[in-house]
Amino acid sequence: MSKKQLFFLIISVAFIACTGSKHRDPLQVVENPIPVIDLEKAVQSPTEPMKMSDFIESIEYIRPEYPASLVGTIFGVSINDKYLLLEVPDRLLCYTRQGKFLREIGKKGQGPTEHLGIRSSTLLDAVVAINSNFNRKILRYDVQGNYLSSLPVSDEVFKINMSDTNRFVINLHHGIAMDDPNLFVTGILNDKGDTVQLKKLQPYYPKGMAHSPTIWWYGDTVCVHTCVTDTVYSVSKNTITPRYILHQGKYKINREAFKDIRLLEAERSNFIDGLSCCETDGYLLASFSLDKKRWLVYYDKHSHETKSWTQYPDEVSKYGTLVGGGWENDVDGGYKLSQLNAINPDYIAVSILPAKLKEVYTENKKKGIKVKCPKRQQELEKLVNLLNEDENPVIILYKLKAKI
Numbered sequence: 001m002s003k004k005q006l007f008f009l010i011i012s013v014a015f016i017a018c019t020g021s022k023h024r025d026p027l028q029v030v031e032n033p034i035p036v037i038d039l040e041k042a043v044q045s046p047t048e049p050m051k052m053s054d055f056i057e058s059i060e061y062i063r064p065e066y067p068a069s070l071v072g073t074i075f076g077v078s079i080n081d082k083y084l085l086l087e088v089p090d091r092l093l094c095y096t097r098q099g100k101f102l103r104e105i106g107k108k109g110q111g112p113t114e115h116l117g118i119r120s121s122t123l124l125d126a127v128v129a130i131n132s133n134f135n136r137k138i139l140r141y142d143v144q145g146n147y148l149s150s151l152p153v154s155d156e157v158f159k160i161n162m163s164d165t166n167r168f169v170i171n172l173h174h175g176i177a178m179d180d181p182n183l184f185v186t187g188i189l190n191d192k193g194d195t196v197q198l199k200k201l202q203p204y205y206p207k208g209m210a211h212s213p214t215i216w217w218y219g220d221t222v223c224v225h226t227c228v229t230d231t232v233y234s235v236s237k238n239t240i241t242p243r244y245i246l247h248q249g250k251y252k253i254n255r256e257a258f259k260d261i262r263l264l265e266a267e268r269s270n271f272i273d274g275l276s277c278c279e280t281d282g283y284l285l286a287s288f289s290l291d292k293k294r295w296l297v298y299y300d301k302h303s304h305e306t307k308s309w310t311q312y313p314d315e316v317s318k319y320g321t322l323v324g325g326g327w328e329n330d331v332d333g334g335y336k337l338s339q340l341n342a343i344n345p346d347y348i349a350v351s352i353l354p355a356k357l358k359e360v361y362t363e364n365k366k367k368g369i370k371v372k373c374p375k376r377q378q379e380l381e382k383l384v385n386l387l388n389e390d391e392n393p394v395i396i397l398y399k400l401k402a403k404i
Contacts, residue, residue, distance in 0.1 A: 034231070034242045035304065039272060040249030042297050042308040043290060049309040050298060053331045053372040054404045055285065060397040061383055062099045070101065071392040077341075077349040078123035083143055084395065085128065087121050092130060094143060099395075103145045106130050113147040115139055119173075124162035131160045138168065138189075152193040156182045159215055161222045163237035166191040169222040174212040178205045178228075186213075186224040186233050186240060198240050203228045207259040216342035218279040225275065227258070244284070248272050251290055268320030278342040282403035287340045289313075289322045294338060296327060311336075332376035333364045335396055348398040354387035357394055 062084060064071055076087035084095040085105070092105040105121075105128050107114045117133035127148070128141045136155050140148040153160075158173035168189040176183055187197035205227060214225040218234070223243055225232045230252075234243040253271040257264040264271075268289075275288045284299040293310040300306075314324025326336030335352055343349045352360075361384050371377045387394070 034245050035301075036245045036247055037284065037286075037297075037299050038247045038249075038306060039286070039288075039297060039308075040247055040251055042306045043251065043295060046309050047307045049311070049328070050296075050307065050404075051330050051372075052327050052337065055283075055401055056331050057399045057401045059331055059334065059376070060399070061380070062095070062097065062395040062397070063387075064093075064095055064099045064392040064395065065101050066391060074351040074393055074395075075118075076121055077343050077351065077395060078121065078128075079343060079347065079349070079397065080123060080125065083123070085121065085123050086395075087118055090117050092118060092121050092128070094128075094145070105141050105143075105145050106139060106147075112150070113139065119157075120159045122160050122162045122168075124165055127162065127165040129160060129162060129168065131157065140165075140191075149191065151189070151191055153189060154182070154195070156180075156184070157187075157189075159213065160189075161215070161217075163188070163220070163222065163235065167237045169224070169235045170195070170197075171213050171215060171224060172210055172226065172228075174210055176210045178203050178208050178210060183210065183228065185226055185228050186235055188235060188237070188240065196240070198233065200228050204230070205255055205258045207255070209261075214275045214277055216277045216279060216340070217345040219345055223277070223279065225277070227253075246275075246286075265319045269316070273320075274322075274339070276340040276342075278340045278348055278400060280345075280400055280402045285340060287327075287338070292316050292320075292322070294322060294325055294327075313338075328369060329364065330369060330371055332373065332380045333361060333369050333371045334380050335360050336364075337398065346399055348400065350396040350398075351393040352396060353389075353393050354384075354391055355389045358384045358387060 071086060071088055074086055074088055078085040084097055086093045090108045094102045094105050115130050115132035116135050119131040119133050121130045126143050128143060130139045132139060136153055137150045138153050139150045142148060156173050156176055157170040159171040161169040163169055170187045170189050172184055184197040184199045187195055189195050211227045216223050221234045221236045223232055223234050225246060230245050231242050232244040232246060234241045251272045257267050269292045272288045272290050277284060277286045283301055286297045288295055293312055295308055295310050297308045311325050311327060313322035317323055326338035329336050335350060341349050
């Protein structure tokens with residue numbers, strides 16, 4: 001495996017798989033200005049809330065079938081037109097889009113085609129990939145569960161995304177020390193194990209432990225924002241390019257709080273925390289917590305207009321974490337979005353326990369929330385009346401509108 005490291009002097013790279021090549025990868029400097037999304041300014045002038053129905057085209061509910069013991073905590077959700085993958089402790093489970101269980105992808109074990117636990121997984125077309133714990137390799141399977149190949153990967157890599165069936169976007173592992181020489185922003189890995197990593201000579205935070213990166217899809221590229229820099233990078237199968245700068249200003253976690261987790265917990269509400277994003281051709285939408293409230297920020301990619309609005313949580317934990325609450329669901333009166341978990345270019349995904357979905361729907365109906373489509377609300381009511389408390393979590397898929 002060869003590894004090439006590119007520093008921030010280079011703001012775009014072209015990646016070519018060339019194991020053993022004596023030639024350097026060709027580099028391309030991009031001079032175009034980078035759009036700045038000013039989160040600091042946006043939260044200082046909040047507007048009236050925009051409606052969820054302005055952004056969400058439809059909502060799909062999937063009930064992964066019994067037995068309930070099959071699925072515990074769900075760490076990851078992947079979908080394509082035919083399949084649903086659920087990443088649970090040490091297992092990757094494959095279902096139809098209707099929730100019928102088909103098979104387990106890969107097995108935990110010591111064999112050459114087995115994993116030692118799952119750090120992360122990804123699905124593209126008919127190929128599934130698992131980033132295996134401990135043994136530093138990515139295993140590739142088809143959706144029938146047949147082993148295809150494996151390739152080496154750095155131990156500092158956690159989340160992976162397939163940019164095509166032979167190349168991966170790799171992202172840093174949360175918990176890496178900020179002064180670790182192996183710290184990186186994002187990178188590209190090919191099927192031979194060749195790697196290009198984007199690094200920064202001096203991270204904004206010189207001490208402390210790296211937080212999980214914020215990752216979302218836009219078209220066929222993966223967008224990545226880390227605590228290393230304010231820049232969002234767009235990663236394709238060949239290039240790493242600056243996409244946006246997210247300016248947080250005085251709401252960015254300061255160096256002392258970042259270095260000391262106890263101080264961060266005490267002052268969490270003073271800083272932007274828990275950032276998640278999704279993006280379409282027309283807009284970028286960001287969600288985060290600040291000042292004991294949930295915030296949503298809308299950025300119009302054509303007019304460059306920015307709007308923000310807030311929702312209050314049900315409670316705030318002793319660590320400053322927001323619990324409950326979220327974006328009022330005026331589509332079908334169901335679950336309120338609090339995180340924008342963009343699992344592909346078109347969908348946000350949530351997993352929720354049946355009892356919680358019933359509770360949320362009942363509360364929203366009592367409040368008399370006006371919905372865009374009463375028929376969808378009726379369909380959701382039929383669903384919640386069929387749910388049993390001991391069945392698997394329900395997977396909710398929110399399909400994004402391309403434009404509002």
